[in-house]
Amino acid sequence: MKKILILSTALCGFAASAQADITVMGWGGAYANSQIEAYFKPFTAATGKKVVSVDSDNPATPVKSQVEANNVTIDVAVLEIADAVRLCDEGALVPFDFSALPNGADGTGAEDDFIAGTLTECMIPTDIFSTVVAYDASKFPDAPPTSIADFFDLEKFPGKRGIRKNAKTTLEMALMADGVPAAEVYALLETDEGVDRAFAKLDTIKKDAVFWEAGAQPPQLLADGEVVMTTAYNGRIFNAVQLESKPFAIVWDGQVFEWEGMAIPKGAPNEADALELIHFATASEQLAKAAEFISYGPPRKSSASLVGNIQGKEEPMGPNLPTDPANMTNALGSSLDFWVDRDIQLNERFNAWLASN
Structure with a gap:
């Protein structure tokens, strides 16, 4: 199993690791930690592919500048929905084929499993x-x-x-x-x-x-x-x-x-691997695992019953999440x-x- 390399760098240095198969730019802090633990480490264990996690105040900014300069070093960007739609409209992101996403843990097709409205052309949601x-x-x-x-x-x-x-x-x-x-x-x-x-x-x-x-x-x-x-x-x-x-x-x-989620900048150096990572990360089980580290809800309905305790505590995380069924009755x-x-x-x-x- 290859070791995951975790970097927290200034924007000018996020291309430092030429060995990385997949570079993911996110928000840092507890948010990045939830993704490293729930998505990146298990993905590396399953595929042997390394993931580099780099931080940004807003990943949309470097995505836009890199695409415009035709010098893209980011494979996956974690974006807020408004930025994802705007960059998609500008042609800066790769569109997704929703039919290729994995079914929910209960067998529900992805397009029905994700909460209505959260799937958009160029972004697959990861949290609410x-x-x-x-x-x-x-x-x-x-x-x-x-x-x-x-x-x-x-x-x-x-x-x-x-x-x-x-x-x-x-x-x-x-x-x-x-x-x-x-x-x-x-x-x-x-x-x-x-x-x-x-x-x-x-x-x-x-x-x-x-x-x-x-x-x-x-x-x-x-x-x-x-x-x-x-x-x-x-x-x-x-x-x-x-x-x-x-x-x-x-x-x-x-x-x-x-909600926010994962997108692939147009011209990403490892687009195929980036897509593989996104499919893995947005499966029901991984989304549920991420929710145990931070109180953002998984966007798949089939993930709700899979969320366990708050990390390090004997207390269920589910009631603290926006997407818990009991919390969605008038949302x-x-x-x-x-x-x-x-x-x-x-x-x-x-x-x-x-x-x-």
């Missing part, structure tokens, strides 16, 4: 993260919040609320809190009536709102007692609970989920097409709303 409502459980010991509507109920659950300073996810969650089913949110937000309704719902908690911009802020707002409830990224809350023993909990009702997949068309317009409206009395 979400914006959720989180709260300080010590503030509600007897009757904690259980729904997205509770986030807006200041009478039953008094206290300040943390809200992302952006229209995206905020408007969707406002409509779901106002009783709109997840499946109908975007159709309604395409209308003036729907936008007005979302802002009217936000008006009901505006005087008690604290606005955040960076993902590290919501758990800090909760820890400092500045808010009792906040919208937040699920992974940030999970880490605060697991690593810092914070008394925080998540309301999964009304979550808005997004909304973020619509890339919707926000590409309306991001500027709705954020101008959002900023005007912030500035108004």
Whole structure:
């Protein structure tokens, strides 16, 4: 078995290992570790092919510059969905044949096994993260919040609320809190009536709102007692609970989920091996294994029952994942097409709303 070489380098040095069969550029940190343990080491054990893991602040940037320079050294890039669609449209990524992907562990064909909407022409998803409502459980010991509507109920659950300073996810969650089913949110937000309704719902908690911009802020707002409830990224809350023993909990009702995955830059030096690695990594078992290292959910439905305990603990990871069946009963997949068309317009409206009395 060949040894996996793990590098964490500046961008100028990521081509340093000429011996590598496959170079994967990802996000580093705990995220990269989950992929090394669940994908790369088992792949090397199974095939004897080496994998080099290199880090980037955003892999989309070097992918674009390398393809444009016709000097591609990356075989696989881990991309957010918006970047993958944009680079695909620009012709910088290799399209996939979905029919060649392995079936799910339960025999379901790949196109039916992946959560609807997550498979895109040039990217195979590896994980799902979400914006959720989180709260300080010590503030509600007897009757904690259980729904997205509770986030807006200041009478039953008094206290300040943390809200992302952006229209995206905020408007969707406002409509779901106002009783709109997840499946109908975007159709309604395409209308003036729907936008007005979302802002009217936000008006009901505006005087008690604290606005955040960076993902590290919501758990800090909760820890400092500045808010009792906040919208937040699920992974940030999970880490605060697991690593810092914070008394925080998540309301999964009304979550808005997004995803990222693996893509092959056009001109990748080892395209065939890169495709083999992606097929291996996005099988049900490997996706489930990665989820044990980090609280991002596997995008295959057949992976849910395969997820074990949190690494190093006797505690199941499943309930902490956006894709756990119990957490998906009223979940909304973020619509890339919707926000590409309306991001500027709705954020101008959002900023005007912030500035108004």
